[in-house]
Amino acid sequence: xxxxxxxxxxxxxxxxxxxxxxxxxxxxxxxxxxxxxxxxxxxxxxxxxxxxxxxxxxxxxxxxxxxxxxxxxxxxxxxxxxxxxxxxxxxxxxxxxxxxxxxxxxxxxxxxxxxxxxxxxxxxxxxxxxxxxxxxxxxxxxxxxxxxxxxxxxxxxxxxxxxxxxxxxxxxxxxxxxxxxxxxxxxxxxxxxx
Numbered sequence: 001x002x003x004x005x006x007x008x009x010x011x012x013x014x015x016x017x018x019x020x021x022x023x024x025x026x027x028x029x030x031x032x033x034x035x036x037x038x039x040x041x042x043x044x045x046x047x048x049x050x051x052x053x054x055x056x057x058x059x060x061x062x063x064x065x066x067x068x069x070x071x072x073x074x075x076x077x078x079x080x081x082x083x084x085x086x087x088x089x090x091x092x093x094x095x096x097x098x099x100x101x102x103x104x105x106x107x108x109x110x111x112x113x114x115x116x117x118x119x120x121x122x123x124x125x126x127x128x129x130x131x132x133x134x135x136x137x138x139x140x141x142x143x144x145x146x147x148x149x150x151x152x153x154x155x156x157x158x159x160x161x162x163x164x165x166x167x168x169x170x171x172x173x174x175x176x177x178x179x180x181x182x183x184x185x186x187x188x189x190x191x192x193x194x
Contacts, residue, residue: 020139022081026132028125028193029071029086036069039089039122041194045115049091050098064114065095068125068157070150074142081139085132085146089125089194091118113168113177119184120160126193128153 031038037049052063069088074081098110131149138145167176188194 020076020079020081022083022137022139022142024083024085024132024135024137026085026087026129028129029069029088031069031088031090035092035094037091037093039091039118039125039194041122041188045091045111045118047098047100047111049093050096050114051093052095052097054097054099062098062110062114063096064091064117066091066118066121068121068128068150068154070128072146081142083137083142083146085129087125087129087132089118089121112181116164116177116181116184117161119188120164121157122194123184123187123191124153124157124160126191127156129193 029038035051037043037045050062052065067090069090070085071088072083072085074083076082096114098114128149131153132146135145135149164180167173167180169176
């Protein structure tokens with residue numbers, strides 16, 4: 001009798017676990033951190049947003065620290081796991097600096113370049129949000145699956161930022177800068193995250 005009860009509980013446990021599903025909610029996060037600026041199409045970067053200490057390297061016009069912040073929480077109810085994901089493109093003020101004397105270095109606007117880097121993070125953040133919404137998460141591995149998606153889009157963000165850096169010769173090749181600006185603007189226009 002004891003073994004029959006144990007076997008029944010095992011079958012019941014497997015059946016209940018297999019019946020679970022994951023319901024996902026994805027939103028743009030907010031920040032109460034005064035050091036973080038959350039991306040907004042209506043609020044471009046300003047010189048006053050750069051609070052970090054300046055580099056002693058005279059040719060560096062700015063240092064921009066921005067990226068995609070991802071956080072999540074989940075809860076289980078009945079046979080469903082509710083997964084709330086917050087994807088937030090952020091600019092870190094205290095780690096970013098701006099040399100006023102280099103703001104138009106080589107005929108190019110340093111602040112526009114910084115904005116373009118932030119725009120790339122926003123594009124990749126929105127793509128990540130779409131990928132999360134479209135993904136069918138398994139109840140057994142949803143945390144690992146979310147991490148894999150995050151890693152993929154974080155890597156794409158890094159790759160695009162590096163390509164911008166290389167293509168524009170550290171932001172000094174104006175023609176390539178204009179091409180990137182056009183490309184990223186088109187991508188942002190096609191998105192509805194922000």
